[in-house]
Amino acid sequence: MPTAYGNYHNYNGPASRFPGFPPSSHVRDARLTMLESLVPGLFTAKHCLDIGCNAGTVSCQLAVDFEATSVTGVDIDSSLVNQAENLLALRSSRVRPPIAESSKPIVDYFPVSAVLTHGYRVEPASKTSRSSPAAPALPLLPRVNFIAADFVLSADPAISGPYDVILALSVIKWIHLEHLDKGLVTFFQKCSSSLASGGYFVIELQTWDSYERAIRPTTAPHFRESLAQLKLRPETSFDEILQEHGLQLHKTCDSLPRRISVYRKV
Template identity: 25%
Template sequence: MAEACHHHTPPTTELSKAERFKATHLAARHGNYHQYYAKFRAPTVPDERLSILPSDILRNARVIDLGCNAGKLTHEAIAHCGAAASVGVDIDPWLIEQAKAAYPDGPCTFEQFDFVDASAYTGTALGKFDVVLLLSVTKWIHLNNGDSGILTLFAHIRSILNEGGYLVVEPQPMSNYARASKKNKELRETYKTIRIRPPFEDELKAQGFERILKVERDEEGFARPVHVWKKKYHKINEDGLK
């Protein structure tokens, strides 16, 4: 399992009263909550979702953190888990600015775009990766983009992962979807059309992934398991075809 990590308190950016009000009271339809780690997550360093992983998954890896929020895990993948480089991506420009301000130097970079759109990948998010982090965001992807959106994302993740690379997913249960959909009319309409169900085992297997690990977790009374999927190596047949 992952080696012990040194404790480090990341720099923080103070919010004005108006910004705190916005972060608290304006529903973020993409899950892009401001001050998410201060308000909704236990302040563990590193985040438990990283420390529970076998240490060799992140060590020396090129990592992309999809739905990175303000960059805490993106940074910790390098600072505490030995990743060689880490790219955080989020749809929210304010959160990306916060991440850049908090972690301005080193091999940790941040990009702002809608990562469900394969054509939007740019800057340091281009190229192949050894690990994709998809933590606590599949619900929002699914509610905003429907079944076709989540399938499109899985296909693109497979295309950007190196052979033998890892996808780390923290899927949310359908009960969470129902609660989120009640807060937004557009999400509620999409919710009614959803047929694919988390944790997306059949869909990921169809993309050529095999699950190598499932870690059961409980967070404030909610089951939040983390699944680790590995991109299978292509096998070459006698005709030299994949």
């Protein structure tokens, strides 16, 4: 069931219906794999922002499996941020340290059963002091930080960038319904200003019929009045708005249930 913000717990979106989609959070997300093939090296050694990170699956994979230098995950729901921190601690606890100075840590080396039996080797951030930086607690992985915030409204310098890559997967619809047309334009403008020159902005497109399904009684009916006020449409309006804010369409892929588009800051 969705929360008051429209997001779902442990949500993977329509990509979960794609053949071969990972049944577990440690198996690579098909969207990230596709993006790596679409723009080779998109995440490697990059500073990434995952907006609407939910329970942290994508953020953790960016760091652990796609070798990002740093990852910041932001979600409006603090309970989901706690889940994300727990997932990061689990994946961090499964990493085998390098056995020589020139070797790399081996991810998913220790089985989940070992962590469940013997406990976490790395404690979740929710169990440690939030005043201390994440990096010292996670010496074997890139810096990963989860923050509970509304990205559209937040002035937190910790999420201001600049980033090499910003991802908005399965989240644009909820931002649009929450903040209406003006808020969506603000969101796009903020994403552009948070990107480094030449950086990439990734959108998983939620079409208008998805908006209409969102207001069903079993989903998020409180957004019904918001939907009636929207003039901008995902299929026709987004490219123009993004271009106005210096983001040019770079690559598009329709191989997954939802179109994923990559824009580049010029």
